Amino acid sequence: MASSAQPPKSGVRVIVVGAGFAGLTAAIECHRKGHDVLILESFPELKILGDIISFAPNSGRIFQRWPGVDAQLDPIIHKSDGLLIKTYLGETLTKQIWDAEGLAYGKAYNGHRGEIHEIVYHHALDIGIDIRLGYKVDDYFETEDEAGVVANGERFVGDVVLAADGVRSKGRTIVLGYEDKPKSSGYAIYRTWFDSARLAEDPDTAWMVTNGDRHCAWLGPDIHFIAASIKNGKDFSWVCTHKDEADIEESWQAHAPLADALKVLEGWDPVVLKILKATPDPLIDWKLVYREPLPTWISPKRRIALIGDAAHPFLPTSIQGASQAMEDGATLGVCLTRGGKTHVQEAVAAFEALRYERVRAAQKTGEKTRDTWHKVDWKEAKKDPESIKLKRGSWLLNFDAEEYAEENYSRTVALLHDPVAVRALHRPNAIK
Numbered sequence: 351m352a353s354s355a356q357p358p359k360s361g362v363r364v365i366v367v368g369a370g371f372a373g374l375t376a377a378i379e380c381h382r383k384g385h386d387v388l389i390l391e392s393f394p395e396l397k398i399l400g401d402i403i404s405f406a407p408n409s410g411r412i413f414q415r416w417p418g419v420d421a422q423l424d425p426i427i428h429k430s431d432g433l434l435i436k437t438y439l440g441e442t443l444t445k446q447i448w449d450a451e452g453l454a455y456g457k458a459y460n461g462h463r464g465e466i467h468e469i470v471y472h473h474a475l476d477i478g479i480d481i482r483l484g485y486k487v488d489d490y491f492e493t494e495d496e497a498g499v500v501a502n503g504e505r506f507v508g509d510v511v512l513a514a515d516g517v518r519s520k521g522r523t524i525v526l527g528y529e530d531k532p533k534s535s536g537y538a539i540y541r542t543w544f545d546s547a548r549l550a551e552d553p554d555t556a557w558m559v560t561n562g563d564r565h566c567a568w569l570g571p572d573i574h575f576i577a578a579s580i581k582n583g584k585d586f587s588w589v590c591t592h593k594d595e596a597d598i599e600e601s602w603q604a605h606a607p608l609a610d611a612l613k614v615l616e617g618w619d620p621v622v623l624k625i626l627k628a629t630p631d632p633l634i635d636w637k638l639v640y641r642e643p644l645p646t647w648i649s650p651k652r653r654i655a656l657i658g659d660a661a662h663p664f665l666p667t668s669i670q671g672a673s674q675a676m677e678d679g680a681t682l683g684v685c686l687t688r689g690g691k692t693h694v695q696e697a698v699a700a701f702e703a704l705r706y707e708r709v710r711a712a713q714k715t716g717e718k719t720r721d722t723w724h725k726v727d728w729k730e731a732k733k734d735p736e737s738i739k740l741k742r743g744s745w746l747l748n749f750d751a752e753e754y755a756e757e758n759y760s761r762t763v764a765l766l767h768d769p770v771a772v773r774a775l776h777r778p779n780a781i782k
């Protein structure tokens with residue numbers, strides 16, 4: 351499936367702001383199509399940050415198109431047959447089988463965010479993408495003919511700018527015409543990643559880390575706890591989503607004492623409490639930011655597009671944030687090729703039209719699962735265990751963003767004069 355053949359140069363100059371998964375994917379996909387790409391990233395150096403992240407089959411197929419990437423990712427990803435779902439007291443409710451999804455839709459890649467990011471980042475460098483670290487973009491501008499940014503006092507000009515600058519995006523201001531501040535979602539997540547050796551020593555927790563990987567969710571009132579082992583049980587990660595009204599600072603480096611999580615999980619399944627006992631102190635405490643869906647992701651002159659979390663932050667219960675960020679990049683690669691240098695604005699508008707309703711539908715799955723998981727009617731859940739499984743289906747997972755954009759580009763462009771109709775055209779069938 352992977353091919354390293356380089357198409358002829360298109361002459362389209364793409365500036366990407368941010369080297370997260372949205373920015374890197376857009377850059378790699380644009381490079382694959384022969385566009386000239388420059389990435390500006392504010393981090394001064396690459397760091398292995400974060401913990402567990404999930405890429406479902408709809409983005410797994412994008413990794414698979416990048417020569418050598420699957421072979422590097424395969425040894426470091428989580429491999430279990432499914433997600434065991436339990437009550438907070440430890441009673442098993444059901445098991446959602448991943449194998450069935452994998453066979454039907456393709457390979458998923460779940461692993462350490464920093465480790466996966468490092469592989470993708472180096473792939474981008476290896477294929478010759480110009481990535482400049484330590485470039486913080488402060489300003490965006492556009493005319494009918496060009497778009498650009500200012501970073502570290504330097505001006506960079508291209509045909510199109512892709513603002514992949516995450517949940518606190520600066521690119522939003524030029525797109526929306528006002529500064530859009532994130533709000534608290536009312537939830538925060540304790541998170542951690544550590545070596546599983548201590549868990550292997552205790553018979554009550556050893557099942558999670560021996561004889562392969564395991565994945566288990568415990569559901570409680572307005573709280574859920576998910577644990578996974580990775581690399582054949584060697585590494586271990588857990589996340590605990592809980593109520594939190596404190597503030598809206600979202601940082602991957604803010605810490606909380608383990609004691610805070612112990613308090614929140616008091617009285618839970620002894621297995622959960624033993625996992626906590628084996629967890630190094632402190633935890634990451636990630637405040638979950640919420641944003642209303644944006645009315646648009648593209649600038650007035652249609653030369654700047656928001657992509658990834660900058661356009662559409664996801665709740666973790668969707669397990670789709672990173673996948674949808676990657677789909678944006680694959681779609682843009684196609685749109686900019688089909689539009690070419692003379693029709694960049696049309697390509698940018700088509701990108702938004704192709705993606706908007708699908709992303710919204712994917713976001714809603716996360717809201718639905720969060721609400722279901724935090725307000726479980728235990729009697730009903732036991733009668734109908736299907737009701738508490740993650741809301742995933744063929745429309746979401748068995749989707750090839752590149753192929754979809756190729757097949758639908760022309761009719762999307764033909765309908766751009768009618769914004770409501772063109773978005774409705776791409777509302778997923780399951781939702782229509």
Ligand SMILES: Cc1cc2nc3c(=O)[nH]c(=O)nc-3n(C[C@H](O)[C@H](O)[C@H](O)COP(=O)(O)OP(=O)(O)OC[C@H]3O[C@@H](n4cnc5c(N)ncnc54)[C@H](O)[C@@H]3O)c2cc1C
Binds near residue numbers: 367369390486657
């Ligand atoms: C350090 C870090 C750790 C994370 N860890 C996890 C995790 O463990 N699990 C998980 O599910 N998700 C994690 N995420 C979020 C996850 O990567 C995203 O939700 C998802 O992959 C979508 O990616 P994105 O590229 O849109 O946004 P991000 O991954 O947030 O990437 C945005 C990038 O833009 C850069 N940037 C921001 N502002 C500017 C600017 N003005 N100029 C230049 N560059 C700028 C940022 O430094 C960052 O590299 C993490 C994100 C970050 C930044």
